[in-house]
Amino acid sequence: MTHNPDQPALPGNEDAVNDPHAPVPAEPIDNPGLPAHHWRPTDVDPAAEKRAERQVATLFGIASLMSILFVVAYFAFEVGEDPDTFLGLGASTLFLGLTLGTALLLIGIGAIQWARKLMSDVEMVEHRHPAASSDEDRASAVAALRQGADDSGIARRPLIRNSLLGALALLGLPAIVGLRDLGPAPGNALAHTVWRKGMRIVNDVSGTPIRPEEVEIGQLVNAEPSVFFDADENGEPIMDGHEVLVEKTKAAVILVRMQPRDITPLEERANWGVDGILCYSKICTHVGCPISLWEQQSHHLLCPCHQSTFDLADNGKVIFGPAGHALPQLPMGVDDEGYLIALSDFEEPVGPSYWERGE
Amino acid sequence: MSSIQTNGKTAATATKPSKAGAAATWVDDRVGIAGAAKKNIRKVFPDHWSFMLGEIALWSFVILLLSGVFLTLWFKPSMAEVIYDGSYEQYRGLHMSEAYASTLEISFDVRGGLLMRQIHHWAAQLFIAAMFVHLLRVFFTGAFRKPRELNWVIGSLLLLLGILEGFTGYSLPDDLLSGTGLRIADGIMKSSPVIGTYLSFFLFGGEFPGDVIIPRLYAIHILLLPGLLLALIGAHMMLLVYHKHTQWPGPGRTEQNVVGYPMMPVYAAKAGGFFFIVFGVTALMGALLSINPVWKYGPYNPAEVTAGSQPDWYMGFNEGLMRIMPAWEYEIGGFTLPLSVFLPAALLPVVLLSVVMFYPFIEQWITGDKREHHLLQRPREAPNRTAFMVALMTFYGLLWAAGGNDILAVVFRLDLNQITYFMRVAVVVGPVLAFIIARRWAISLQRHDQEKLLHGYETGVIMRSPDGEYTERHLPISEAEAFTITARDREEVPALTSGEDVNGVPAPTARKDRLRARLQHFWYADNVQKPTRAELEAARHHAQHELEVHAGEEHAADGHQFDGRHDIHGEELRKH
Ligand code: HEM
Ligand code: FES
Numbered sequence: 031m032t033h034n035p036d037q038p039a040l041p042g043n044e045d046a047v048n049d050p051h052a053p054v055p056a057e058p059i060d061n062p063g064l065p066a067h068h069w070r071p072t073d074v075d076p077a078a079e080k081r082a083e084r085q086v087a088t089l090f091g092i093a094s095l096m097s098i099l100f101v102v103a104y105f106a107f108e109v110g111e112d113p114d115t116f117l118g119l120g121a122s123t124l125f126l127g128l129t130l131g132t133a134l135l136l137i138g139i140g141a142i143q144w145a146r147k148l149m150s151d152v153e154m155v156e157h158r159h160p161a162a163s164s165d166e167d168r169a170s171a172v173a174a175l176r177q178g179a180d181d182s183g184i185a186r187r188p189l190i191r192n193s194l195l196g197a198l199a200l201l202g203l204p205a206i207v208g209l210r211d212l213g214p215a216p217g218n219a220l221a222h223t224v225w226r227k228g229m230r231i232v233n234d235v236s237g238t239p240i241r242p243e244e245v246e247i248g249q250l251v252n253a254e255p256s257v258f259f260d261a262d263e264n265g266e267p268i269m270d271g272h273e274v275l276v277e278k279t280k281a282a283v284i285l286v287r288m289q290p291r292d293i294t295p296l297e298e299r300a301n302w303g304v305d306g307i308l309c310y311s312k313i314c315t316h317v318g319c320p321i322s323l324w325e326q327q328s329h330h331l332l333c334p335c336h337q338s339t340f341d342l343a344d345n346g347k348v349i350f351g352p353a354g355h356a357l358p359q360l361p362m363g364v365d366d367e368g369y370l371i372a373l374s375d376f377e378e379p380v381g382p383s384y385w386e387r388g389e
Numbered sequence: 390m391s392s393i394q395t396n397g398k399t400a401a402t403a404t405k406p407s408k409a410g411a412a413a414t415w416v417d418d419r420v421g422i423a424g425a426a427k428k429n430i431r432k433v434f435p436d437h438w439s440f441m442l443g444e445i446a447l448w449s450f451v452i453l454l455l456s457g458v459f460l461t462l463w464f465k466p467s468m469a470e471v472i473y474d475g476s477y478e479q480y481r482g483l484h485m486s487e488a489y490a491s492t493l494e495i496s497f498d499v500r501g502g503l504l505m506r507q508i509h510h511w512a513a514q515l516f517i518a519a520m521f522v523h524l525l526r527v528f529f530t531g532a533f534r535k536p537r538e539l540n541w542v543i544g545s546l547l548l549l550l551g552i553l554e555g556f557t558g559y560s561l562p563d564d565l566l567s568g569t570g571l572r573i574a575d576g577i578m579k580s581s582p583v584i585g586t587y588l589s590f591f592l593f594g595g596e597f598p599g600d601v602i603i604p605r606l607y608a609i610h611i612l613l614l615p616g617l618l619l620a621l622i623g624a625h626m627m628l629l630v631y632h633k634h635t636q637w638p639g640p641g642r643t644e645q646n647v648v649g650y651p652m653m654p655v656y657a658a659k660a661g662g663f664f665f666i667v668f669g670v671t672a673l674m675g676a677l678l679s680i681n682p683v684w685k686y687g688p689y690n691p692a693e694v695t696a697g698s699q700p701d702w703y704m705g706f707n708e709g710l711m712r713i714m715p716a717w718e719y720e721i722g723g724f725t726l727p728l729s730v731f732l733p734a735a736l737l738p739v740v741l742l743s744v745v746m747f748y749p750f751i752e753q754w755i756t757g758d759k760r761e762h763h764l765l766q767r768p769r770e771a772p773n774r775t776a777f778m779v780a781l782m783t784f785y786g787l788l789w790a791a792g793g794n795d796i797l798a799v800v801f802r803l804d805l806n807q808i809t810y811f812m813r814v815a816v817v818v819g820p821v822l823a824f825i826i827a828r829r830w831a832i833s834l835q836r837h838d839q840e841k842l843l844h845g846y847e848t849g850v851i852m853r854s855p856d857g858e859y860t861e862r863h864l865p866i867s868e869a870e871a872f873t874i875t876a877r878d879r880e881e882v883p884a885l886t887s888g889e890d891v892n893g894v895p896a897p898t899a900r901k902d903r904l905r906a907r908l909q910h911f912w913y914a915d916n917v918q919k920p921t922r923a924e925l926e927a928a929r930h931h932a933q934h935e936l937e938v939h940a941g942e943e944h945a946a947d948g949h950q951f952d953g954r955h956d957i958h959g960e961e962l963r964k965h
Contacts, residue, residue: 065869155646213590316730
């Protein structure tokens with residue numbers, strides 16, 4: 031776009047044109063041009079102008095006051111012990127927020143009011159230019175680029191060019207290999223848990239071992255392997271807090287007791303339960319939420335995350351929802367002191383599916 | 390220097406240099422900023438309420454930077470175990486990660502800390518919501534067309550990065566909810582074919598949850614992603630300034646100009662003021678509305694979960710599809726492919742984002758329109774485009790509802806299974822229906838515009854002719870309105886080609902050409918084209934004639950004129 035010589039630029043904006051009313055032919059109706067400007071009360075009435083000025087200044091004034099009140103509130107109210115004093119919110123949080131928010135809001139409203147009432151509201155018109163550069167500019171840029179390339183001799187010296195490209199490409203290797211130590215290879219870590227033959231199944235909170243008679247029909251007990259609670263001869267826990275966290279992710283289990291006649295175990299699982307008590311992984315086979323909702327009437331266990339439902343009377347089969355396979359069952363027996371123990375580790379990986387799961 | 394022309398009262402030469410002037414000179418002597426400044430200080434920005442949506446996103450990002458930096462002063466991104474001894478009595482003596490303990494400290498022992506946490510979280514929600522709505526505005530008005538396609542692509546990337554930034558932030562406090570969210574993310578990663586377990590082990594530094602994920606997410610949350618966001622937002626703004634903002638058509642507005650207020654002072658005051666308003670509103674929300682009260686959830690424990698746990702709303706669609714997927718899990722050659730996780734949680738977001746990101750190029754390919762566009766379109770002017778987004782929104786909305794299927798079941802006392810089966814059908818049928826309805830609706834709005842243009846607007850006054858016929862009186866619309874309606878392109882509906890040349894030989898691109906011609910036909914064929922000048926004049930002439938012929942014969946038929954007590958003097962519409 032070139033400038034119309036009849037429309038000189040406005041100061042401060044070369045693209046702006048002075049005559050916004052120039053009609054432009056258009057189809058089917060000619061462009062009527064910008065509507066005439068209407069004066070606002072503040073443009074023509076000095077009293078209205080003064081009023082608006084005072085109004086804006088008042089807004090800014092109250093904003094200053096609010097900032098001062100913020101400081102007062104900062105020192106006046108305690109945080110901490112009693113976070114629920116006002117409207118369920120801490121007095122400190124509440125008053126700091128109210129004063130800060132009001133100060134900001136009033137500055138904003140004042141600035142916009144200033145713009146709307148007192149700054150010029152005459153619309154300006156500016157030309158657009160096509161986004162593309164001019165043909166000459168393009169040609170010069172291409173020529174410059176070519177000149178640069180010629181000077182470097184990159185086209186004439188393929189040996190240098192190719193060896194450089196090779197060197198740059200191989201720099202990718204350090205970049206990728208350097209990240210190798212982000213974590214260990216998975217190996218078969220996911221296929222095993224800390225459960226071992228003879229390990230006691232204990233209450234997940236107290237760590238106390240469980241006797242079959244303590245579990246009532248219809249009841250669900252959250253349980254864990256005893257190793258999380260065991261101490262060595264010095265009274266120090268065998269596993270540190272962190273290890274426990276990682277292992278718990280796979281080893282958490284639930285115990286449920288049903289009427290033995292309701293249970294239909296697979297043949298090889300006939301001896302995995304004790305008097306109608308069965309032990310299942312607590313970790314959903316969908317994407318790994320701990321499962322918690324137990325419907326004792328139907329023997330259904332429901333995952334709260336995406337509602338996969340498992341039938342614990344029928345080998346943990348998925349009867350609803352997106353989980354792709356049954357909930358793994360832990361073979362269980364009783365030791366000579368009468369406490370529930372694992373007969374082995376899980377026979378399949380617990381938790382969500384993954385590519386190598388079947389291996 | 391050439392002389393400067395002014396139309397103001399004062400000359401442009403400064404008489405006595407002010408302090409500010411001296412400072413400006415000092416700077417310009419060193420960086421020569423005046424060249425760039427003179428172009429932009431009085432740059433024209435058009436005004437419309439819908440142009441504020443992007444501004445909300447921009448300002449909430451600034452608020453996130455400010456409140457986030459405040460939080461970094463106390464937050465400890467560490468999973469080391471500590472024993473809590475802060476102000477929150479219930480948890481004293483409890484083992485927890487340093488991250489969680491420091492979040493409690495920010496909430497209960499730092500004055501203004503809880504306020505800042507809540508401002509930060511509300512601003513995050515606002516940021517992402519504003520980006521979504523801004524995207525819709527740009528889409529429905531066709532503002533993504535040439536030359537702005539790249540800015541659209543940048544915008545979609547910003548949305549993606551914003552969502553990732555939100556997710557990483559949500560995970561930092563290491564509370565029960567955020568830990569559960571991370572665990573689901575871990576399950577999703579593991580579902581990827583071949584590399585799944587490696588992804589998981591490399592990200593978590595071993596088996597989930599490991600002891601490095603919080604520090605790693607922290608670096609991503611406060612350095613990597615904000616850096617990328619900042620760079621892309623900068624590019625977004627620079628392109629905006631370079632292209633100049635689009636504007637709505639109207640009297641005086643053309644494809645070659647832009648009409649509005651100058652950056653300095655009007656736009657600066659309005660936009661700057663608006664920053665304070667957005668900040669003020671988020672501060673008030675932070676003061677009054679509790680969000681993510683992590684002390685109610687407790688520290689992360691991999692054996693616990695809270696019922697009804699929900700991710701932040703912007704992850705809801707993903708959650709929904711994960712819930713309603715059938716349990717597809719297959720074994721191939723001894724390897725497991727958990728499609729019921731991989732499809733909805735890993736593939737769907739990528740597909741959705743790609744469709745959105747490449748939409749401008751798809752539309753351009755169909756329409757073959759390679760011109761620059763600076764005047765916005767109303768949604769009705771591009772029925773297929775509008776219908777496409779309405780269908781996407783329907784899809785998204787249904788999935789979102791499915792993400793709360795347990796809540797729906799409780800609130801409406803429905804059976805969860807039933808809802809799930811219904812949703813499986815609805816997410817396929819719903820968008821198709823939505824597309825058809827939105828498309829027809831847009832076209833009927835076009836007809837409505839055409840009616841108004843040719844026959845005037847409906848006054849709502851029913852007229853009774855001497856022979857007892859009732860009609861509604863139409864009056865012509867204003868010239869400005871008529872111009873605005875017609876300020877759009879006349880579209881040419883292409884003939885369906887056979888893709889063969891004159892000799893009947895199929896062109897090498899025959900199939901592509903045929904497909905494109907068919908799409909183009911579908912795109913335009915049902916649209917109503919604006920009248921030509923001759924048609925418009927004929928219609929106006931006719932309408933005028935109608936008014937004159939029936940003048941005096943008819944009565945406005947609302948009944949009151951018969952009761953003798955109502956004076957119809959001065960009621961212009963009824964005079965005729
Ligand atoms: C687009 C930008 C951002 C989004 C969407 C975002 C989002 C979030 C969210 C949702 C949280 C959880 C807050 C909670 O409820 O506790 C969070 C936490 C946090 N964010 Fe951001 N954030 C952003 C930018 C930043 C920046 C730029 C910084 C610092 C420079 C930052 C620092 C933090 C810190 C330290 C926390 C943890 C503090 C805590 O949870 O108490 N964020 N972020
Ligand atoms: S994690 Fe259990 S259903 Fe998704």
